[in-house]
Amino acid sequence: MVTPGERRRTDARPRAFEEVLARIEERIAADGLTVGDRLPGERQLAEQLGVGRSSVREALRVLETLGVVASQAGRGPDAGAVLTSRPGDALTDLLRLHLGLATLSMREVIDTRLMIEQWAAAHAASVRAASVRAATGRMAEAIAAMDAARDPAGFVEHDIAFHLALAEAAGNRLIVAVMRALRDAVRRYAVDAVVRLGDTGGLQDDHRRIHQAIEDGDAGAATAAVAEHLARAYPESGRDS
Amino acid sequence: MVTPGERRRTDARPRAFEEVLARIEERIAADGLTVGDRLPGERQLAEQLGVGRSSVREALRVLETLGVVASQAGRGPDAGAVLTSRPGDALTDLLRLHLGLATLSMREVIDTRLMIEQWAAAHAASVRAASVRAATGRMAEAIAAMDAARDPAGFVEHDIAFHLALAEAAGNRLIVAVMRALRDAVRRYAVDAVVRLGDTGGLQDDHRRIHQAIEDGDAGAATAAVAEHLARAYPESGRDS
DNA sequence: AGACCAAATATGGTCAGACCATACATCCTG
DNA sequence: CAGGATGTATGGTCTGACCATATTTGGTCT
Known part of the structure; x- marks a missing residue:
């Protein structure tokens, strides 16, 4: 007897759409497909793999997720399922x-x-590349835009741009993607935090210190400034260490 | 005229399954559904939302992805689509x-x-909680298991367990999930790295130093040991700083 | 020749219905 | 009351039809 709920979808026969997924993934690897290349049409894939079109569609939905x-109806070189x-x-x-399921906590x-x-x-503070300078430039622009923002939502919009530029400065696309997802997912909470603080002067001071530390190449100061900034923005989620 | 390829799926009428997704997400938030709760059956959802069953299935496939x-056929309290x-x-x-699409690089x-x-x-080095001690215990077990491993694949299996325990020691489920995904996604490369190194003695020395530093509560030593360990395992992906 | 409009066509989007596989629920029998 | 036969709710899959969209093709008028 296994633990209740532990039996879910184990030792099961693979579903048709899972087989389709595996085949498509094989094909991407084998044919060296890359971004911009097209997959066969849904009807054609269904016939090739010996499954119904609905199973192909479920697999494509997974890949799209x-x-x-990305799928596009119509005709021509941009139609169909294109690798993105x-x-x-x-x-x-x-x-x-x-977050909605309370699987993950804000902290x-x-x-x-x-x-x-x-x-x-x-x-970013340790590297002197053109890409880093471009990113720090975007950070400065975002600071100015936050000064000009009229409402919390506008402020947060440029705040997201600032922190995204910070992540981009490190030149790692995976980390940028995670950072963007984090900010988008908690956008609502960020607006609440700004409203609660009332005054954004302290946040802007932090932003300027972070930007300055990176331009000065002072990694220690940059790290400390980031820590203080987040502590100010989310005081309730204090660390336990 | 927009940039080619920039028009993809913008300003488009939402597809049926996207509407279903939105409704289900609303429902989760409104009804306070949480892990273990069941969603209505596919046929019932389709009728409630005024869409075909296939559209409901595509939405469920997205949520499953x-x-x-998790979906389970049959009847009874565990059948149907259950929140997980x-x-x-x-x-x-x-x-x-x-990684297969070369969107992300190994580095x-x-x-x-x-x-x-x-x-x-x-x-982990800074906290003295029972959860951290449990995690360091798992790290020690993994080190012993790596000593006993007969082939590179077995070694990597326990290596993954070691590094996962390290992430768990910090007590953040999001970071653990990311860590697990990183290791699973690059499992093949890890095996190659072990084969290339030939001798795993150096890696095990690193593991012991990391474990010891955490038990000693020496955060600086732990950080340095981790850096040296990854530099040894993946020398080719050296940092540019 | 060129511009423009209409029909054909390829592609995804959606639905309805049928049937199968699974696994619990129910009922009947001994 | 135990155990098996039957019922039923649920997901899994396929087929076929039709719609929506956008390009391609080809014809027609200037």
């Missing part, structure tokens, strides 16, 4: 749904954000 | 597919892993 394909690369959307949906999300931003700030 | 529901919480599987699929994945493990090691 994972940000691997949108890992961020999938991450955003994932976080939003699991876990905030801590993860702290980890990423500290890492990004330290790396 | 995101690790939010498996964010890890979704992350694993996401990383594996995007980005390794760097992300370094970030997570350093953070986890530092936190």
